[in-house]
Structures are given as structure tokens and as C-alpha cells.
Amino acid sequence: MQTEIKTMKQLMQEKWNKRPLIISGPCSAETEEQVIETATRLAKTGKVDVLRAGIWKPRTKPGLFEGIGAKGLSWLAQAKKITGLPTTVEVATAKHVEDALHFDTDMLWIGARTTVNPFSVQEVADALRGVDVPVLIKNPINPDLELWTGAIERIQKAGIKQVGMIHRGFSNYGNTEYRNAPMWHLPIEMKRRFPEMILICDPSHICGNRTNLQSISQKSIDLDFDGVMIESHIDPDNAWSDAKQQITPERLAEMLDALIWRSEGTDKQEFITALATLREQINHVDDELLALIAQRMKIADKIGAYKRENNITILQTNRWNDILQKAINKGDKLGLSQDFITKYFDAVHLESINHQNKVMNS
Ligand code: PEP
Ligand code: MN
Numbered sequence: 001m002q003t004e005i006k007t008m009k010q011l012m013q014e015k016w017n018k019r020p021l022i023i024s025g026p027c028s029a030e031t032e033e034q035v036i037e038t039a040t041r042l043a044k045t046g047k048v049d050v051l052r053a054g055i056w057k058p059r060t061k062p063g064l065f066e067g068i069g070a071k072g073l074s075w076l077a078q079a080k081k082i083t084g085l086p087t088t089v090e091v092a093t094a095k096h097v098e099d100a101l102h103f104d105t106d107m108l109w110i111g112a113r114t115t116v117n118p119f120s121v122q123e124v125a126d127a128l129r130g131v132d133v134p135v136l137i138k139n140p141i142n143p144d145l146e147l148w149t150g151a152i153e154r155i156q157k158a159g160i161k162q163v164g165m166i167h168r169g170f171s172n173y174g175n176t177e178y179r180n181a182p183m184w185h186l187p188i189e190m191k192r193r194f195p196e197m198i199l200i201c202d203p204s205h206i207c208g209n210r211t212n213l214q215s216i217s218q219k220s221i222d223l224d225f226d227g228v229m230i231e232s233h234i235d236p237d238n239a240w241s242d243a244k245q246q247i248t249p250e251r252l253a254e255m256l257d258a259l260i261w262r263s264e265g266t267d268k269q270e271f272i273t274a275l276a277t278l279r280e281q282i283n284h285v286d287d288e289l290l291a292l293i294a295q296r297m298k299i300a301d302k303i304g305a306y307k308r309e310n311n312i313t314i315l316q317t318n319r320w321n322d323i324l325q326k327a328i329n330k331g332d333k334l335g336l337s338q339d340f341i342t343k344y345f346d347a348v349h350l351e352s353i354n355h356q357n358k359v360m361n362s
Helices: 008-016 032-045 071-083 094-102 118-128 145-157 185-193 203-207 213-222 249-258 267-310 317-333 338-360
Strands: 021-025 050-052 087-090 107-110 135-138 163-167 199-201 227-231
Touching (some): 021 032, 021 249, 032 050, 032 071, 032 249, 071 087, 071 094, 094 118, 107 118, 118 145, 135 145, 145 163, 163 185, 185 199, 185 267, 199 213, 203 213, 203 227, 213 249, 213 267, 267 338, 317 338
Parallel strands (some): 021 050, 021 227, 050 087, 087 107, 107 135, 135 163, 163 199, 199 227
16 A cells, blocks of 8 residues: 555656556545545555545436535545545536645546536636646537637636546437447547647546446557546445446456556657557547448438338439538538549438338338
8 A cells, every 4th residue: 555645746747758547436425435445445456546536426317416525525535545545526616626625635627517618617717726736627528629628728727737638428419339429539639739738538438338448448548548537436336326337446457457558669659659549540430430320321211111101202302412412512611522422422322222121111
């Protein structure tokens, strides 16, 4: 067990060029025993740098567990005393900032539901004026890089020097594979905008389950992220929030052991990494395109079913001409040739007709 407690600042400075930064802990602080046992078991793995816990929980619907509140902060302080692990919590209001700092929380993060709201981000920024604490900013729930950038700028303008980003995926209507779709090209664009800033991945909130945690973590590492924040719980199935996605501290250690971290090095290594990053970027965009096309075909299946019920023909030429012309105009503005758009839409249209045909004759 560690004896000397490092300040977050020291830790971040040490870590800045020495990846990875590993943040873990429960989605929510529930009881003092749970926080301390989690922290103790995490510290025992020797692989975790920072202890996280949600104290105030932004829940989608009322009536769910909304966090234990400020008393959880003293449990975290106690866990830090026992394990030496610095702590981090989510803040969404000026009062949260005040309480968290009062209990010597070492690092703060702004959650996805807060990043979307400039009023809230500004309130947090104002409360941080004159304070020296690292702040990690999660992407907004919706895929809007300007909101994410704006939140970073507001926090920086308040004088905070150590600002980092957390990629936790984006809400996507109808997406079933992930709780929040990773849309990797978006955090990569943020890395391009803020090359000096650390970028951490939060596979827990991207996956929403345990099965994909490892592969999402590995993907983020392959894309040159600086660390991961993964939720862990001593009894995941009975967690008061996000039960499906949490893992035990011991499982976390196994997972971290199995990850392959890219080594830093020479210019050549940098070139290889840059190339790999670009290729990964293309792979991920291709994966997302395929998922979107599959989604489009599912909609075509539904249209097929309606047409069958109402006895309408599959091909409606006017509608198709309209779609194609609009796409050609849009493509032109986006730098895509008419030839490509026509071939692409012909192929998509044909597949769509085949899908509808199957539905209508089933
Ligand atoms: C969390 O980290 O527990 C959390 C609420 O995350 P997000 O803001 O990404 O939904
Ligand atoms: Mn959570």
C-alpha cells in the first residue's frame, strides 16, 4: 500500500508523458464500507492512479438513486487516507465544487449532461476561479464538438491550467450495440484541436455492459489515448447505479493486464503511430458507416411491411429521383463527385429494394 500521498498535480506531471492514467472506482458512492473496500481492493492491484466515485448522480428519470450527496466526500477522503489514492468526483454546480474542494478532492470532472449546458459549465467555471485543481471534461451527450470545445474554453478561461478530456461516447437514437456510440473520429478531432491536452477514454459509459469493455479500452489505446476511466464495484450486480457495466477491482486488474500499450519512442515510432491512428480512424468510420447502412436497411424493411399492408409498389420513381438529386447537390458541397454519389446511391437503393422485396414476399 502507498504511504506518501502524491498531489494530483505531481501525478499529472509525472503521467503527462508517461501513459496510461488509470481512474477507477464505483459509478456511485453508496456506503462508507463500499467506498473504502473498493478503494482498498483497487489500491491492492497496484494499477490504479485515481479513485473515482459519483456523489451527485444526474439520473435520466426521477425516483432513481440520485447520489449519496456531500457525506460521500468524507468517505472518499477516508479512502484516500487509507490507500494513498487521490480522488475525483463529478461536479455540476458551484455548490458541488465548493463541497468537493472542502473535502480536498484532488481532481474534478464535468459530466456529459453538464457539458451540454453552457449555463452550468459557466457556473462551475466561475466557482473554480482562483483554484488550482485538475479538471477533466467529458464530451457532451450529443455529438457536438463545439459544445465540448466551448466547455474546455470556459474552464480554461477561469484560470484552470490542467484541463483534460474524457471520451464517454455519444447518445445515438436507435443504437443498440453501445450505450453511447464511440464515434471515434470525434475524440480524434478533439486531439487535433488540443494536442497538449490529455485524453482519457471511459469505456464503461460507452459500452453500458461488461462484455465490450476490453475491446473498447484497447481501441482507445490504439488510438493513442492517455488513459482510461473504468467503473468498478465490489458487488457489481447489486450496484445502486450502472450495475450492468461495472466490474470488480480484480477483474479490472486482469483487464488492464491484457491491454497492450503502445510504447513511445523515436520519430519513426511517431510516424508509425500517426499512420496507425489514421488507419484506425478510417476503420472506425467504415464500421460506423456499415452500422448506419444496416440501420437504413432496417428502416427499408419497415417501409416494405407498410407497402405490403397497403398494396403499394416497391419502386416509386419520383421519390428516388428526388433523393438522388438532393444527394448529388449535397455531395458536391462536400467534395464528393457526382459519379461516386450516383454509384453509391444505386448500390444502396438496390440493396434497399432487395430488402423490401424480401419483406413483401415473405
Ligand atoms: C459517470 O461517470 O458516472 C457519469 C454519470 O458519466 P456520464 O457523465 O459520462 O454519463
Ligand atoms: Mn456511471
